[in-house]
Amino acid sequence: MTSTANAATTPGSATSPNGQDGAQTHKWVYLFPEGNGKMKDLLGGKGAGLSEMTNAGLPVPPGLTITTEACRAYYEHNEQFPPGMWDQALAALHTVEEQTGKKLGDPANPLLVSVRSGAKFSMPGMMDTVLNLGLNEQTLQGLVKLTGNERFGYDAYRRFIQMFSKIVLDIPAERFEKKLEEMKERVGAHYDTDLTAENLRDLVGEFKAIVREASGKEFPDDPLEQLRLAIEAVFASWNNRRAITYRDLNKIPHDLGTAVNVVTMVFGNMGNDSGTGVAFTRNPSTGEPQLYGEFLMNAQGEDVVAGIRTPQKISQLRDVLPEVYNQFEQIGKRLEGHYRDAQDLEFTVERGKLYMLQTRSAKRTAAAAVKMAVDMATDGLISKEEALQRVEPAQVVQLLLPRFDPAATEAARQAGRLLAKGLNASPGAASGKAVFDADRVAEMGQAGEAVILVRQETNPDDVHGMIAARGILTARGGATSHAAVVARGMGKPCVAGTESIKVDAEARQFTVDGKVIKEGDEISIDGTTGEVFAGQIPTTAASFKDEKELVQLLKWADEVRKLGVWANADYPRDAERAIEFGAEGIGLCRTEHMFFEEVRLPIVRRMILAAADATRLLNARDRAQQALDSAPGERRGEAESALQAAQQAADNSPVVKDYLGALGELEQFQTSDFEGILGAMGEKPVVVRLLDPPLHEFLPSHDELLAEVSELRGAGKTDSDEYREKEHLLHVVEGLREQNPMLGLRGDRLGILYPAIYEMQVRALLNAAAKLTKSGKKVHVEIMIPLTGTEKELEVMRKLVDRAAAEIEKAQGGPVAFKYGTMIEVPRAALVAGKLAQSAEFFSFGTNDLTQTTFGYSRDDAEGKFLLQYVEMGVLPVNPFQTLDRDGVGRLIEIAVKEGRQTRPDLKVGICGEHGGDPDSIAFCNQAGLNYVSCSPFRVPVARLAAAQAVLAATERDR
Ligand code: PEP
Ligand code: MG
Numbered sequence: 001m002t003s004t005a006n007a008a009t010t011p012g013s014a015t016s017p018n019g020q021d022g023a024q025t026h027k028w029v030y031l032f033p034e035g036n037g038k039m040k041d042l043l044g045g046k047g048a049g050l051s052e053m054t055n056a057g058l059p060v061p062p063g064l065t066i067t068t069e070a071c072r073a074y075y076e077h078n079e080q081f082p083p084g085m086w087d088q089a090l091a092a093l094h095t096v097e098e099q100t101g102k103k104l105g106d107p108a109n110p111l112l113v114s115v116r117s118g119a120k121f122s123m124p125g126m127m128d129t130v131l132n133l134g135l136n137e138q139t140l141q142g143l144v145k146l147t148g149n150e151r152f153g154y155d156a157y158r159r160f161i162q163m164f165s166k167i168v169l170d171i172p173a174e175r176f177e178k179k180l181e182e183m184k185e186r187v188g189a190h191y192d193t194d195l196t197a198e199n200l201r202d203l204v205g206e207f208k209a210i211v212r213e214a215s216g217k218e219f220p221d222d223p224l225e226q227l228r229l230a231i232e233a234v235f236a237s238w239n240n241r242r243a244i245t246y247r248d249l250n251k252i253p254h255d256l257g258t259a260v261n262v263v264t265m266v267f268g269n270m271g272n273d274s275g276t277g278v279a280f281t282r283n284p285s286t287g288e289p290q291l292y293g294e295f296l297m298n299a300q301g302e303d304v305v306a307g308i309r310t311p312q313k314i315s316q317l318r319d320v321l322p323e324v325y326n327q328f329e330q331i332g333k334r335l336e337g338h339y340r341d342a343q344d345l346e347f348t349v350e351r352g353k354l355y356m357l358q359t360r361s362a363k364r365t366a367a368a369a370v371k372m373a374v375d376m377a378t379d380g381l382i383s384k385e386e387a388l389q390r391v392e393p394a395q396v397v398q399l400l401l402p403r404f405d406p407a408a409t410e411a412a413r414q415a416g417r418l419l420a421k422g423l424n425a426s427p428g429a430a431s432g433k434a435v436f437d438a439d440r441v442a443e444m445g446q447a448g449e450a451v452i453l454v455r456q457e458t459n460p461d462d463v464h465g466m467i468a469a470r471g472i473l474t475a476r477g478g479a480t481s482h483a484a485v486v487a488r489g490m491g492k493p494c495v496a497g498t499e500s501i502k503v504d505a506e507a508r509q510f511t512v513d514g515k516v517i518k519e520g521d522e523i524s525i526d527g528t529t530g531e532v533f534a535g536q537i538p539t540t541a542a543s544f545k546d547e548k549e550l551v552q553l554l555k556w557a558d559e560v561r562k563l564g565v566w567a568n569a570d571y572p573r574d575a576e577r578a579i580e581f582g583a584e585g586i587g588l589c590r591t592e593h594m595f596f597e598e599v600r601l602p603i604v605r606r607m608i609l610a611a612a613d614a615t616r617l618l619n620a621r622d623r624a625q626q627a628l629d630s631a632p633g634e635r636r637g638e639a640e641s642a643l644q645a646a647q648q649a650a651d652n653s654p655v656v657k658d659y660l661g662a663l664g665e666l667e668q669f670q671t672s673d674f675e676g677i678l679g680a681m682g683e684k685p686v687v688v689r690l691l692d693p694p695l696h697e698f699l700p701s702h703d704e705l706l707a708e709v710s711e712l713r714g715a716g717k718t719d720s721d722e723y724r725e726k727e728h729l730l731h732v733v734e735g736l737r738e739q740n741p742m743l744g745l746r747g748d749r750l751g752i753l754y755p756a757i758y759e760m761q762v763r764a765l766l767n768a769a770a771k772l773t774k775s776g777k778k779v780h781v782e783i784m785i786p787l788t789g790t791e792k793e794l795e796v797m798r799k800l801v802d803r804a805a806a807e808i809e810k811a812q813g814g815p816v817a818f819k820y821g822t823m824i825e826v827p828r829a830a831l832v833a834g835k836l837a838q839s840a841e842f843f844s845f846g847t848n849d850l851t852q853t854t855f856g857y858s859r860d861d862a863e864g865k866f867l868l869q870y871v872e873m874g875v876l877p878v879n880p881f882q883t884l885d886r887d888g889v890g891r892l893i894e895i896a897v898k899e900g901r902q903t904r905p906d907l908k909v910g911i912c913g914e915h916g917g918d919p920d921s922i923a924f925c926n927q928a929g930l931n932y933v934s935c936s937p938f939r940v941p942v943a944r945l946a947a948a949q950a951v952l953a954a955t956e957r958d959r
Pocket of ligand 1: 850
């Protein structure tokens with residue numbers, strides 16, 4: 001073979017360098033007793049587990065592990081074993097022979113082995129394993145004699161040929177399966193077990209003929225040759241297509257390599273006192289603390305996996321082999337205690353004797369993860385802190401949202417009903433009729449129909465439809481697109497940026513891969529995975545307070561975490577849900593969302609239509625007032641008449657009347673909105689952000705209006721009221737049109753240009769607060785200015801707010817308390833935070849905009865156009881709109897926190913962008929010393945857990 005190294009390089013003795021030949025000294029092979037459970041990097045998960053079990057005195061068949069390092073070296077050495085490896089393997093094999101009293105290739109007492117893959121991270125079924133290795137015509141006879149069971153011997157041999165040929169010789173398994181089926185048919189056998197020894201012997205002959213024909217060679221008879229080839233095949237299986245895809249999907253590095261375990265075969269198919277099975281120490285779907293699994297009597301492991309015969313429940317083993325069952329149960333408990341976690345076990349019973357073949361940490365559903373963690377901590381097996389670390393924060397969301405029935409989803413996939421995959425923008429699952437415009441969705445939704453709103457992309461005009469829909473599907477837009485943000489806030493599933501679907505709203509249909517989905521056709525969307533299916537898939541619902549273990553786990557999280565957890569909520573019902581989930585405040589109430597409700601939108605439009613002209617007149621009046629206030633005695637008369645004229649112009653202007661009238665109506669709505677939300681939150685802080693989006697978002701689309709106006713003109717209806725109205729609207733919309741509305745007239749720029757709108761909002765808010773206070777309720781109001789870039793903006797806004805507050809205080813006859821603060825959403829704001837903190841009592845990082853403005857990536861377009869490709873290509877590690885970019889955006893945050901607190905040591909700092917619900921970003925916020933994170937209500941439980949984990953991880957790092 002590959003090596004001239006000294007066979008005396010025995011495992012366990014060869015680690016010290018001899019200064020001459022590294023090959024002789026490097027240890028590539030470990031006997032099970034030489035390893036331990038911590039050596040997963042080197043021995044793989046399986047090898048480490050077998051070592052650990054061996055050393056714990058559990059019944060493990062003797063064996064050896066060839067290291068992952070050897071696999072890597074195999075690839076480095078041009079697919080040759082590294083020098084010394086084969087000799088070490090032979091030496092270790094010799095020890096195994098001594099331990100078992102058997103010998104590989106000995107016809108009198110043959111040792112048979114399995115050759116199993118086993119990487120650091122479990123990759124179930126992705127790599128290869130060969131069983132019954134060591135069989136040939138001679139050793140077969142030995143096996144038959146020893147077991148006194150000819151049928152068993154031939155069955156083992158034909159299995160070996162079949163498996164070895166597939167894995168090592170690359171001959172398709174179907175060719176052997178076909179022969180097996182033909183044989184069964186020929187002799188009238190129903191199950192494999194119905195075949196006799198003769199049948200199997202004939203089959204062995206037929207199998208060998210296949211090998212001869214396919215490979216042009218005889219099936220290898222020499223057991224050592226078999227072993228060498230099998231080890232190579234397992235190394236090679238690290239790079240088979242399945243394994244590579246699995247690693248890509250699960251983000252497992254490609255350069256780890258797999259270990260190879262050579263393990264003494266034990267047989268579960270030696271008669272009715274033998275069997276094999278897999279079991280979990282706790283139920284992996286529910287977390288119930290009892291053995292869960294299955295076994296097959298008189299069978300080998302592959303029979304369980306292949307599903308040829310229906311296995312029995314593990315509990316039935318108690319009746320069949322009670323002693324074995326008790327021993328297995330004890331071992332399960334011991335392993336759980338030892339690893340302090342639920343285990344996934346593989347075992348075989350050979351003639352009444354139990355052997356353990358594998359133990360590893362059990363994969364589990366979200367529900368099971370939570371229950372297991374809480375149960376184990378309650379029983380004292382692990383600490384509360386460990387329990388908190390056992391659950392992935394993202395799993396928590398899954399427990400709270402409706403989800404598709406997994407079997408039905410799989411069936412849909414099998415049936416080819418998976419239509420497309422988009423961005424998993426807001427988790428949860430929903431089925432309903434596809435409908436392409438928001439009005440119709442609202443209508444059907446109100447009539448109680450299950451509907452999915454399908455749009456090219458949503459805009460604020462669609463909100464009423466989104467409220468009525470079960471879920472939202474868009475062809476464009478990313479994680480911070482309108483659809484995504486609003487859906488998350490509502491706790492509704494949303495699949496966004498599904499670029500493969502072509503939405504034709506006019507034709508009321510979308511097409512994908514040649515399939516057409518028409519309005520009214522059922523579709524199902526999974527916002528957790530981003531999948532879109534044709535037809536209906538049943539969902540299962542969840543309720544937070546019924547999730548007792550989750551409630552308990554989150555209470556422990558609350559004891560540990562330092563960050564406050566607040567919610568982004570715009571409506572009282574969202575606020576109530578946020579409180580149920582444990583929110584300690586509202587970190588962002590986006591007031592504009594209230595503007596979009598159906599009855600209000602026309603009023604908002606009236607306000608916008610009048611805003612520019614009316615503001616001009618109102619400003620003229622205010623300037624006249626200021627001139628009068630500062631006029632010297634001799635000029636007062638003149639100033640007074642100027643004021644009178646300006647006042648009159650304003651009073652007599654229909655446009656001012658319209659503007660103030662619309663504002664007055666909106667003020668009433670907003671007052672009751674705020675009463676609702678403040679009332680729901682009680683003493684907990686509520687941060688209300690003043691109007692933020694560009695005004696054109698409230699108006700009809702420019703292109704549609706233009707088409708309508710042209711149509712009226714074409715029809716000669718230029719004299720009609722309708723034409724005049726539409727023309728005026730078009731004129732206004734044109735006036736508000738911007739190339740980059742996201743960077744245009746929005747945020748506090750609106751407040752500065754149209755102060756009456758912000759004044760109205762402040763009055764509504766403080767009036768609502770005053771009313772509640774008067775009725776004996778406690779409230780905590782914080783007013784937040786969006787998109788601030790300069791200290792002057794914040795000062796001007798502060799004056800405006802104080803002026804409106806003074807008005808309310810005068811009317812109410814007493815002070816109304818509130819805090820004043822700003823969002824930090826543009827780099828400049830972060831860089832001048834020290835100055836902003838002079839007027840701001842709190843900061844809240846709007847990391848959606850801050851990410852947009854720091855990277856210069858449009859949050860509306862980037863994900864659809866290049867950002868996801870960037871992530872795929874590795875240009876960016878993750879989508880920065882989902883997970884905070886620590887180096888850039890994070891650095892700005894750190895600067896702002898530091899300099900803001902230098903000016904105002906008690907400055908309260910939070911985050912309210914989408915990152916506030918992302919575990920990795922939460923860990924950053926913890927480290928950066930923020931006071932709280934604010935996220936959509938459904939992510940509040942996630943954030944509670946993630947904030948606790950951040951503290952625990954930081955403590956571990958500091959240790
Ligand atoms: C933000 O920019 O992060 C934010 C919270 O505001 P919006 O998403 O409403 O722009
Ligand atoms: Mg923003």
